[in-house]
Amino acid sequence: MKVLFLGTPEFAAITLSALLASRHRVVGVVAQPSKPSGRGLAVADPPSVRVAREAGLPVLQPSRLLAPETHETFRALGADLFITAAYGRILRRVVLDIPPLGCWNVHGSLLPRHRGASPVAASILSGDDWTGVTIFRMDEGMDTGPILSEAMIQLTPRETTGELMLRLARLGGELLVTTLDRCERGDLSPIPQPEDGATYAGMLEKGDGLLRFGLPVEQADRWVRAMTPWPGAFAWIGEQRLRIHRARPLDRIERPAEAGTLVSHPLGIAVVCRPGLLLLEEVQAEGRRQQPALEWLRGARLAPGSRFVTHP
Numbered sequence: 001m002k003v004l005f006l007g008t009p010e011f012a013a014i015t016l017s018a019l020l021a022s023r024h025r026v027v028g029v030v031a032q033p034s035k036p037s038g039r040g041l042a043v044a045d046p047p048s049v050r051v052a053r054e055a056g057l058p059v060l061q062p063s064r065l066l067a068p069e070t071h072e073t074f075r076a077l078g079a080d081l082f083i084t085a086a087y088g089r090i091l092r093r094v095v096l097d098i099p100p101l102g103c104w105n106v107h108g109s110l111l112p113r114h115r116g117a118s119p120v121a122a123s124i125l126s127g128d129d130w131t132g133v134t135i136f137r138m139d140e141g142m143d144t145g146p147i148l149s150e151a152m153i154q155l156t157p158r159e160t161t162g163e164l165m166l167r168l169a170r171l172g173g174e175l176l177v178t179t180l181d182r183c184e185r186g187d188l189s190p191i192p193q194p195e196d197g198a199t200y201a202g203m204l205e206k207g208d209g210l211l212r213f214g215l216p217v218e219q220a221d222r223w224v225r226a227m228t229p230w231p232g233a234f235a236w237i238g239e240q241r242l243r244i245h246r247a248r249p250l251d252r253i254e255r256p257a258e259a260g261t262l263v264s265h266p267l268g269i270a271v272v273c274r275p276g277l278l279l280l281e282e283v284q285a286e287g288r289r290q291q292p293a294l295e296w297l298r299g300a301r302l303a304p305g306s307r308f309v310t311h312p
Contacts, residue, residue: 001024001025001080001081001101001180001183001184002024002025002027002078002079002080002081003019003024003025003026003027003079003080003081003082003083003180004026004027004028004029004030004074004077004079004081004082004083004099005019005026005028005029005030005048005052005082005083005084005085006029006030006031006082006083006084006085006087006091007029007030007031007048007084007085007086007087008031008032008046008047008048008086008087008088009046009047009048009086009088010047010165010166010169011085011086011108011165011168011169011172012031012046012047012048012085012086012087012169013046013047013048013050013051013169014166014169014170014172014173015085015106015169015172015173015176016029016048016051016052016085016173017051017173018170018172018173018174018176018177019083019173019176019177020051020055021177022177022180024177024180026055026057027057027058027077027078027079028052028057028058028059028060028077028079029048029049029051029052029057029058029059029060030059030060030061030062030074030087031046031048031049031052031059031060031061031087032046032061032087032088032089033061033062033063034046034049034061049061058077060073060074065089065091065092065095066092066094071094071095071098074095074098075098079099080099080100080101081099081100081101081102081103081104081180081183082095082096082098082099082102082103082104083103083104083105083106083176084103084104084105084106084138085105085106085169085172085176086106086108090142091103091138092140093140096138096139096140101183102137102138103137103138104135104136104137104138104148104176104179105135105136105138105143105145106133106135106172106175106176107119107133107134107135107136107143108120108131108133108165108168108169108172109122109123109131109132109133109134109201110130110131110132110134110150110152111134111136111143111147111150111193112143112144112193112194112195112196112197112198112199113128113197113198113199114126114131114199114200114201115142115143115144115198115199115200115201116142116143116200116201116202116203117201117202117203117204118201118202118203118204119131119201120161120164120165120168121161121201121204121226121227122199122201122226123155123164124155124159124160124161124164124222124225124226125222125223125226126199127218127222128155129154129155130152130153130154130155131152131153131155131164131168132150132151132152132153132168132171133150133151133168133171133172133175134147134149134150135147135148135149135150135172135175135176135179136148136190136193137190142200144193145193146190146191146192146193147190147191147192147193148179148183148188148190149175149178149179149182149188150175151171151172151174151175153167153168153171158225158248159225160225160226160228160229161225161226161227161228161229161230162228162229204227204230204231205231206231207231208227208231209227209231209232209233209234210233210234210235210310211223211224211227211233211234211235211244211308212235212259212310213235213259213260213271213272213273213274213278213308214259214260214273214274215273215274216252216273216274216275216276217249217250217251217252217273217275217276217277217278218249218252218276220247220249220271220273220276220278221247221248221249221278224244224245224246224247224278228245228246232244232245233245233247235260235308235309235310236308236309236310236311236312237262237300237302237306237307237308237309238302238306238312239312240285240286240300240312241285241286241312242283242284242285242286242296242308243283243284243285243286243290244280244282244283245281245282245283245284245290246281246282247278247279247280247281248278248279248281249276249277249278249279250265250267250270250276250277250278250279251276251277252275252276253275253276253277254274254275255272255275255277257272257305258272258307259272259273259274260272260307260308260309261305261306261307261308262297262302262305262306262307262308263277265277265279267279268280268281268293268294269293269294269297271308279293280293281293283296284296285300
């Protein structure tokens, strides 16, 4: 089967690699335009583009997906099917109608739960025990099309979004290949999605990482893990914005100190939640490297009883 692949970040690159290792033919890769990144703001290709170039595939990075010339280029590639995986843009009907077999999406949750742009973080934030990958045939709705196949995995207790994303990408690549094989055999029976149990996970913005310590400690812990690596959990202490890379809950005991107060603990430095204590393990002050929380504290020169707040 001839496939045009649309995807941009690491999730897409891993899925694409599985597809390239199969017997199905990828006729081209479509990704978001390359952007400046890093301290030097050098233009860097997204992960899927790097995989595509290594494989010698045609690469398209249109700035306007609705441009007629873009559609003509898509048609000229002669794909039977379009497959998207974290492409980053909604496909309109004019694009969905181009391939004879339609368009599929590889989605990082068990639909209809966690439709939308951030399903992996939403699984962690919600405290889900199980998640997985859904492959569905796309329609004009937000992840509402009929389900073609699903696979499940269990979340691990300390997993971050970045770590879970890698596991789901590998699972999604395997599931995609087997689903394509089944499609060729005529062995697929699309199942309409129920609206019962549908939830939505919107796109995360930079400011969404703000951690409020008035949460119960288990929710604060999930917040840190769900926001890692993007947009990153953070809080303010005085005028300083502190990124929290790793933390873990210690207990659920209610304490008289205000939420956000730093306290010493035999295991290190902790923060009062409501209720409970969150142990800080790895943090990063603005303009500094990531470091152990105790190392940061030694150089921070904070007064006793210092508190994290929601704004400077």
